[in-house]
Amino acid sequence: MNRRTLLFVINSETADTVLEEAAEATEKTQGHLSLLLIDPAPALPIYAYGGPPYSGMNIPDNWGEMVDEAQRAQKSRVQKIEQVLAQSGVSADVQSVLCATLDVKRHVARRARVCDEVFIAADFRETPEILREAAHGVLFHSPVGLRLNGSMATDANRIFVAWDSSETASSAVHAALPYLKRAEDVVIGCIDPVMTTAGDGFDPGTDVAAWLSHHGCRVTISQFPSGGNEVGVCIQDRAREFGADLVVLGAYGHARVLEAVFGGTTRTMLEQTELPVLLAH
Structure with missing residues (x-):
């Protein structure tokens, strides 16, 4: 670092x-x-006066002083x-x-x-x-x-990586590599992995774990069922159980507008204030 x-x-x-x-x-x-x-x-307060089509706009005289x-x-x-x-x-x-x-x-x-x-x-x-x-x-x-969340001065000794084989998850792991190499323990957490060739592979998490191991990271893999709960909540629960100092995850794996309207894992993790997180897109 x-x-x-x-x-x-x-x-x-x-x-x-x-x-x-x-x-x-x-x-x-x-x-x-x-x-x-x-x-x-x-804020620039602009007031309309008069009526159309002869209305005009009026900017308060003291706005410049406020700036x-x-x-x-x-x-x-x-x-x-x-x-x-x-x-x-x-x-x-x-x-x-x-x-x-x-x-x-x-x-x-x-x-x-x-x-x-x-x-x-x-x-x-x-x-x-x-x-x-x-x-x-x-x-x-x-x-x-x-x-x-958290403090820059806090060492991340135990890191929970939320992994789903996506491009955004990969970006997050690359961004977090300096921390991962210094950590004492790293858990690759796969929530409801899709065990197909087109999905997360038949042994989800093993590929990223092998790559991190080559960097000298001490890595374990865990696969968790969501039990129908929101993925962001599952990540927080599993990270707390692990005693994570930092959670690493990809941001906005789905369309941003969908997550903004309907919510999503990224929004959940952005809004929570307890766990330090590192996100990348």
Whole structure:
């Protein structure tokens, strides 16, 4: 994991202690910490007056002042963050942006494309729409993995890999390889595997287990029935039984619009806050 660049997406509410933990964890691996501070821009309130076809639009006079104030507040926070990083001695940089929610994915994706991994601060749980856009920016518009929950400083000694032989699951395992190689125990968990040639093979999980073993990973394979329960819930239950420090899984194996409307494993794992997860698409 040496010399890796970790993108940490934060907002102005992210505590200094969290930043210090991230800096310490990055310094320990001789990596580079790239911070992206994202705050919502003041909404542009536009009011209509009159009636069609002669109606017009009116922008409040103080909107520009609101934007200036938000920019000053964010600049002040950036300066404080730079002081925290300077005291830690870690190799780091800070970028900041005020933007509308729909633009979050674009800013996150652009930074993620030149990093090795992305971690999103827990503060974004308070703004789920921004968290969702940031996650989609990483998963759909960058080639790296996304980590949620837990702390960067926590070692992943026991890792549960949710495996279904899909392209997304493979992407997640590749993204998690640095952690898997350092882990003490890795479980390849197959939920309701389809034991056919066209499905997961006649011995699901053995191929990825063999590959990880070649990397020196200590791997076991387990196949679990869902019992009719939602797969995301099964993953959480089995991961807790294993005592997992990290869950690795592919994101949005089905069409994104279907999972957004009807829910799905990815949505379940994104919304839960107990288990640290690493996702990739």
